[in-house]
Amino acid sequence: MKILVTVKEVAEVEEDFELDGLRVAERYLDYDLNEWDEYAVEEAVQIAEESDDDVEVVAVTIGPERSEETIRMALAKGVDRAVRVWDDALDGVDLLDVGAKTRLLSAVVEDEDPDLVLTGVQANDDSFGATGVSLASAIGFEWAAVVNALDLDAEGGVANVRRELEGGVEELTEVDLPAVLTIQTGINEPRYASLRGIRQAQSKEIKPLALSDLGLDAAAVESDLVLTDVYEPETESDATYFEGDAGEQAAELATVLREKGVGAQ
Amino acid sequence: MSDVLAVVEHRRGSLRDVSFELVTAGADLVGDTGGDLHLAVVGGDVDAFAEELSLAGVDAIHTVAEGDEFNHDVSVQAVAALYEALDPTYVLMGNTVNGLDYAPAVAERLDLPLVTDAIGLENDGGLVVTREMYASKVESTVEVDADRAAVTVRPGEWDAAEEPGEPAVEAFSFDLDESQVRSRVTGFEEVGSGDVDITDADVLVSVGRGIEEEENIELVERLADALGATLSSSRPIVDNGWLPKDRQVGQSGKVVTPKFYIAIGISGAVQHVAGMKGAENIVAINTDPDAPIFDIADYGIVGDLFDVVPELIEQFE
Ligand SMILES: Cc1cc2nc3c(=O)[nH]c(=O)nc-3n(C[C@H](O)[C@H](O)[C@H](O)COP(=O)(O)OP(=O)(O)OC[C@H]3O[C@@H](n4cnc5c(N)ncnc54)[C@H](O)[C@@H]3O)c2cc1C
Numbered sequence: 001m002k003i004l005v006t007v008k009e010v011a012e013v014e015e016d017f018e019l020d021g022l023r024v025a026e027r028y029l030d031y032d033l034n035e036w037d038e039y040a041v042e043e044a045v046q047i048a049e050e051s052d053d054d055v056e057v058v059a060v061t062i063g064p065e066r067s068e069e070t071i072r073m074a075l076a077k078g079v080d081r082a083v084r085v086w087d088d089a090l091d092g093v094d095l096l097d098v099g100a101k102t103r104l105l106s107a108v109v110e111d112e113d114p115d116l117v118l119t120g121v122q123a124n125d126d127s128f129g130a131t132g133v134s135l136a137s138a139i140g141f142e143w144a145a146v147v148n149a150l151d152l153d154a155e156g157g158v159a160n161v162r163r164e165l166e167g168g169v170e171e172l173t174e175v176d177l178p179a180v181l182t183i184q185t186g187i188n189e190p191r192y193a194s195l196r197g198i199r200q201a202q203s204k205e206i207k208p209l210a211l212s213d214l215g216l217d218a219a220a221v222e223s224d225l226v227l228t229d230v231y232e233p234e235t236e237s238d239a240t241y242f243e244g245d246a247g248e249q250a251a252e253l254a255t256v257l258r259e260k261g262v263g264a265q
Numbered sequence: 266m267s268d269v270l271a272v273v274e275h276r277r278g279s280l281r282d283v284s285f286e287l288v289t290a291g292a293d294l295v296g297d298t299g300g301d302l303h304l305a306v307v308g309g310d311v312d313a314f315a316e317e318l319s320l321a322g323v324d325a326i327h328t329v330a331e332g333d334e335f336n337h338d339v340s341v342q343a344v345a346a347l348y349e350a351l352d353p354t355y356v357l358m359g360n361t362v363n364g365l366d367y368a369p370a371v372a373e374r375l376d377l378p379l380v381t382d383a384i385g386l387e388n389d390g391g392l393v394v395t396r397e398m399y400a401s402k403v404e405s406t407v408e409v410d411a412d413r414a415a416v417t418v419r420p421g422e423w424d425a426a427e428e429p430g431e432p433a434v435e436a437f438s439f440d441l442d443e444s445q446v447r448s449r450v451t452g453f454e455e456v457g458s459g460d461v462d463i464t465d466a467d468v469l470v471s472v473g474r475g476i477e478e479e480e481n482i483e484l485v486e487r488l489a490d491a492l493g494a495t496l497s498s499s500r501p502i503v504d505n506g507w508l509p510k511d512r513q514v515g516q517s518g519k520v521v522t523p524k525f526y527i528a529i530g531i532s533g534a535v536q537h538v539a540g541m542k543g544a545e546n547i548v549a550i551n552t553d554p555d556a557p558i559f560d561i562a563d564y565g566i567v568g569d570l571f572d573v574v575p576e577l578i579e580q581f582e
Contacts, residue, residue, distance in 0.1 A: 011399070012399070012400070013402045013403070015552065015553045015555070017402070019403070022405075024403065095407065097379070098372070098381075099372075099379070102373060124400060125399055127381075127382060127397070127398065127400075128379075128381045128382070129381055130369035130381050131369070132369075133365065133366060133367070133368075133369035133370050133373075134369035134372065134373045137373035137374055138373050142447040142448055143337070143366075144448060145337075145362070145365045145366035146362045146365060162454075163362065163366070164362065164517050165276070165362045165453075165517070166362055166516050166517060166539075167516075167517075167520065168456040168517065168519060169276075169453055169454070169455055169456070170453065170454045170455075170456065171450055171452075172451045172452045172453070172454065173451065174448060174449045175448045176448065182365070185500065186500070186503060186504035223410075224378030224409060224414075225378055225380060225408070225409060225410065227405055227406075227407055228406050228407065228408050229405060230403055230405045231403065231405075232402075232403060232555070233401070233404045235560060236561075237560050237562065237565065239549070239563055241564075241565045241566070242564065242566050246569070246572035247576045249566045249573055249576070250566075250573055250577040250579070250580055251576075253566060253577060254577060254580035254581065260524070260546065262493075262494070262525055263468075263491065
């Protein structure tokens with residue numbers, strides 16, 4: 001069996017930042033593996049560890065060379081090898097839309113021929129939350145979105161999943177394989193990479209693939225969406241702020257709380 | 266002229282709130298272009314739902330009597346068939362957990378550009394969508410460079426439509442390809458409650474990722490004790506296993522309406538806010554003056570929780 005896990009290096013914006021055109025200026029960005037992908041990676045590695053059969057776990061990312069450092073963290077946690085899609089045609093693209101990501105990942109799926117694809121529910125930078133299900137539709141796999149429990153019955157050809165709906169309700173669903181599942185945080189406890197894992201990851205393959213390697217041309221990454229403006233939202237806050245040092249702030253808050261009957265034994 | 270097809274949502278016998286918000290968003294989008302707003306109701310008690318959805322601004326309701334509960338395979342096929350039949354310019358869906366489960370497949374199948382989680386829509390000779398990025402730190406506008414599009418709208422951003430109207434209600438039938446229904450919903454489960462019911466509490470001390478380490482949870486526990494409050498949290502705290510699931514406030518946790526909600530080291534992500542915006546008084550303690558939690562706070566302290574919380578405990582112990 002082969003499991004393909006999509007992973008993305010995402011940037012987190014620092015508390016204070018400046019914009020540079022349609023981007024947050026590079027010096028205010030901290031890069032890390034997308035939170036949701038951590039759980040998808042862990043889920044795939046656990047399936048591989050618990051299976052009696054040989055299970056290969058392959059990570060795929062769309063990202064520039066810089067992202068290799070982050071992708072290597074997934075390799076250190078037990079992913080066998082990785083594929084990194086990038087191309088000059090992607091340099092300077094402000095917004096790669098869901099359609100374009102789907103075309104790229106579909107080509108990788110065709111290449112790799114996995115039995116199961118795990119993605120994160122969303123990436124924490126542009127938060128479209130759509131790539132996994134879009135990919136499933138394109139490659140003819142079944143799917144389930146926002147999965148917070150997974151029991152794989154590879155022989156029976158189904159995945160029994162729980163989908164985390166709103167309001168503390170979970171939906172129990174049977175999904176025919178092959179499938180794409182978008183993984184929700186909390187489904188497992190992502191491990192820390194061991195020193196041995198980190199060492200081993202150094203010699204694991206991260207294969208770079210350009211559009212031509214995937215049988216695609218620049219048209220594949222043409223986006224139907226154009227980012228036209230990026231700005232800091234105006235604060236809508238009409239809160240009463242307590243100023244001063246921590247002691248003064250706490251004292252003022254305490255006064256309000258007591259006035260309203262909180263903490264007054 | 267732009268016609269809009271909006272797809273409503275229901276679960277376990279009731280329409281979801283987002284359905285009525287989709288009517289408002291759809292009617293705005295149709296605006297004065299002279300187009301029509303169509304609603305699609307797929308599955309469940311479609312006739313009762315259609316009656317509830319007979320609202321001003323809606324031109325036609327198309328009912329698809331196929332199954333009781335949401336099934337994404339059925340929804341995708343039904344919406345695709347309706348799209349072929351009605352030829353709308355825009356397809357609107359909810360950015361809900363079920364929306365995430367079928368909208369991307371609808372867009373892919375119909376070869377439509379997809380914009381998710383819209384918080385603003387403008388039809389200005391082309392579709393312009395406002396949405397957030399980087400955990401709400403920045404907002405962006407996205408122009409759709411195509412004649413048609415699929416869009417999911419964020420729940421709670423548009424007012425719910427209420428004014429009654431008289432749309433045409435039409436049963437829509439299509440040939441469901443059963444071989445392409447490859448997932449089956451077998452049941453629902455409520456996430457259990459432990460010995461503490463945070464929805465009952467008058468005062469909640471709620472802790473988020475700003476607390477950094479499991480061993481620091483004790484600090485906010487002490488505050489909760491000193492205030493006679495109950496401890497709740499944002500999602501990452503529960504994901505990390507530092508507090509049980511029944512303490513989680515938010516979209517996928519509990520919806521709480523205490524007299525005081527004291528958010529400590531919580532950024533105020535939309536999925537968190539969905540669970541606590543109804544609190545009577547909201548206090549936010551956060552190092553980041555631009556954290557979205559301050560937008561809904563009544564009282565704010567911009568400061569380090571590790572400085573402020575001990576001082577606060579001292580005030581009450
Ligand atoms: C389908 C779905 C469902 C979800 N359901 C929920 C849900 O039910 N509930 C929920 O909460 N989330 C939910 N989320 C997750 C949500 O999107 C956010 O990731 C989450 O709410 C963030 O939690 P947080 O505010 O604690 O952490 P962060 O966003 O990381 O914020 C931490 C905050 O702490 C502040 N901080 C850091 N250090 C300090 C310090 N020393 N003193 C004071 N402040 C400090 C930071 O400035 C920051 O604002 C869901 C997401 C998805 C996709």
